[in-house]
Every structure is written in C-alpha cells, then in structure tokens.
Amino acid sequence: MPARSIAPTMDVAIARPVDARANTAFEGELRCYEQLVRERDVDITVIAQEGHSLRTDHVEVATCSQTYLERGRHLWRQGTKRLTGADRVVMPAFSELATVIRAADFDVVETADPTLYPGAHAAYTACRETGTPLVSRASATKHLPNIVPRAKTEAVVDYASGFLFVSPMTHDRYVEQGYLDASDDRAVYTGHPVDTDLFSYEEPRPDGDSVTVLSVGVLEERKGYKVLAEAMQRLHETNVAVQWDIVGSGELESWLQTFVSQHGLEDTVTLHGQIPHEEIHEAYASADVFALHSLETPTWEEYFGVAYAEAMSSGLPVVGSDSGAIPWVVRDDVDGMLAPEGSVDDVTEALRELADSPDRRREMGANGRENVEERFHIDSVAQSFLDGWSRPLDRGD
Secondary structure, three states, X not given: OOOOOXXXXXXXXXXXXXXXXXXXXXXXXXXXXXXXXXXOOEEEEEEEEOOOOOOOOOOEEEEEOOOHHHHHHHHHHHHHHHHHOOOOEOOOOOOHHHHHHHHXXXXXXXXXXXXOOOHHHHHHHHHHHHOOOEXXXXXXXXXXXXXXXXXXXXXXXXXXXXXXXXXXXXXXXXXXXXXXXXXXXXXXXOOOOEOOOOOOOOOOOOOOOOEXXXXXXXXXXXXXXXXXXXXXXXXXXXXXXXXXXXXXXXXXXXXXXXXXXXXXXXXXXXXXXXXXXXXXHHHHHOOOEEXXXXXXXXXXXXXXXXXXXXXXXOOOOEEEXXXXXXXXXXXXXXXXXXXXXXXXXHHHHHHHHHHHOHHHHHHHHHHHHHHHHHHOEHHHXXXXXXXXXXXXXXXXX
16 A cells, blocks of 8 residues: 555554553653643554553553453463573564554554564554554663564564664664664664653752662662672771662562671661652652662663663762663763672772762762753653654555
C-alpha cells in the first residue's frame, strides 16, 4: 500500500503492551505523552496489556491480550527457563496487537524493541498492511538471548521509519549486531524524561555536622552496593562525618544488614526499604550527595541510569561508576565523579572530597541540574519523541 503522509493532527499509537505498566521508566514517558496531548497537536493512544494499571488524564488507553496459545507458550517458556536456568529473555507475544492497530486510523505507531519483544513484529505486520509508519523504541545495550527470530527483527528494522534510542549505547548495539549502519539517519537519542518540578533544586543546601550520602536502587550486587559499603566503612574508620541512606529493596538487604552490624555502622547507615516513586524526591531533597556504583554483568549494564538523572535534577553531586551509559548522562568532574568499576579506593576518595568541600558539592550539584534541564527535561524528551514519530515512511514495501 502507498505510504501515508502525517496529518496536521498527529494520531500516535504507543504499541508496547508489556511496558505499559507501573514502572518509573514508563511513568516518565507517560508524562511526555500527557504534555504532548495538552500542548501540541497530538493525540496519543497507549495500547496496554489487559488488566493494566495506567492512570492518565489526556492519553487514551486501548487494551490487547494474548491468545490462549500465546499465554500457554509464554508460561511454558518461563517454566523451562526456571527449571534449566537458561540465560534468556522470555517476553509475551501479542498477536492481537495487530488487530487493534488495523481497527484504528493511526498516523504512526511506536512499538517496542524488535530484538526482544515478539509484539513488535505483530505491530509491523499491521503497519505494513495499512501503510502506517512504524517507529521502534530500543533500550537494551546487551545482546540478550531471546526467542525472537532474527528474520522477524530484521523485517521490523527494515520497515521502521525511525528509532528512538534511549542512549547512544543502544544504537551501538544495533550497529554491532548488523541491524543498522552507523550512519543510518533514522536514529534519535531521547534520553529518559525527568520531572524537574518534582525533582527540584533549592540552592544553597545548608551545611550540617555530617554529609548525607543517598543511594536509590534495587539492592543487587550489580548496583555496586558492596563497593559502596566498603567505602563507607573506610570513611567511618577515618572519622569522616558521613551518613549513608539507602532506599530500595532486594536480595542484598540481609547482606547489608549483616555488614552494618559487623562493622559497627548502625549509627552511620540507614536502610529505608522501598519508597513509592512519588515520594522519592523527598529523600533526594534531604541528601547532600548521591552515590551508586553500577557494575556491568554478562547480560546487563546501565543503559541510562534514571536515578542518576533524578539526583542531578535535585541538585546533588553524583559519585558513580564509568559503567554503561552513565558517562553519557553524568559528566565526569562536572556533575560528579565517576570511578572505575569496582574501585573502592576511587569511590572512597570521591566521597571524601565531596564530604570535605561544601563548595565543590554545590558547584557540581548546580552543574548537574543544568545538565538535566537542557537534555532530559520533559520538554526536551517529548520533542525528541515527536521528532522520531514525524519521520516520513520511505522504507518497506
């Protein structure tokens, strides 16, 4: 069918049913969608999985479900993965997604990463039949074992009019795997939207008797908590007045509790557990420094680092690692200090320097806030979405 031109009022479908759930990444994107509907000539429909918990004021929501066969295959694959310990991604398929798209009259459809989500091919099928432009969202930075056949991924990639990459690293993965050329002009880097009103910055922060270091994230070894714990122990032993507040839950919680007890850090370290995302800004507002030390694993690396950006938006200097996309988000020695992965020495010295220098903390905190306002503000990311959706369909049969 012939390609259609974008109408003056753009009607966009976000066809990513598995992603359309309550998580911080999608919540940020949903704020962008809400703003585009309120302030720009755009209508947006999120196609969500049946039983979704999305709460929206301006964005429409349509639903789709798996067939009984798809549900059975998904449960079987999940069970096989658990029994065998296979290191692979198992995402549900939604052939009904194509039916929902065919029944509407969208000007452009955005779908999930076709290397991971079977539903992306279903969206492509409907778009190809109706001549509707298709834009692909992509976020993973690792080549992950998956059930999606390469031929289906290639069909989506070849047809797509644009790609929304959360960071340059995700683009690099497509190039390394031979899906795209490095010079392909369909790539748009979006970053992750941050609500700078919620994660606000009031300067100057008052100086106290001790410096509060905040960590926010799932309590897993890949987030570098063991590195941070040893650094805190060293600071405690050298009488550096630092308090460590930890927000999150996970498998390392008992390890951290034991570490704190063994090293006499009860008055230094506080584990707050999981806090609702809409309340996390209060933790940032009461801290002086943000610290997280993400570590690359064979199947994961920090593809953006939402917590780092939220901390910078809150005016906190960052002590992080040089892992994954973090150096793209956090400017080393400008917004904070990035240590080599696993280097307790470098993390300790970075925290010590910031603890000893209120002026340095304020300078880096102000720099980070400016960085987020320029690159990851909801306005900026929403515009990048619009740029990707507006690309004309000039590929595919």
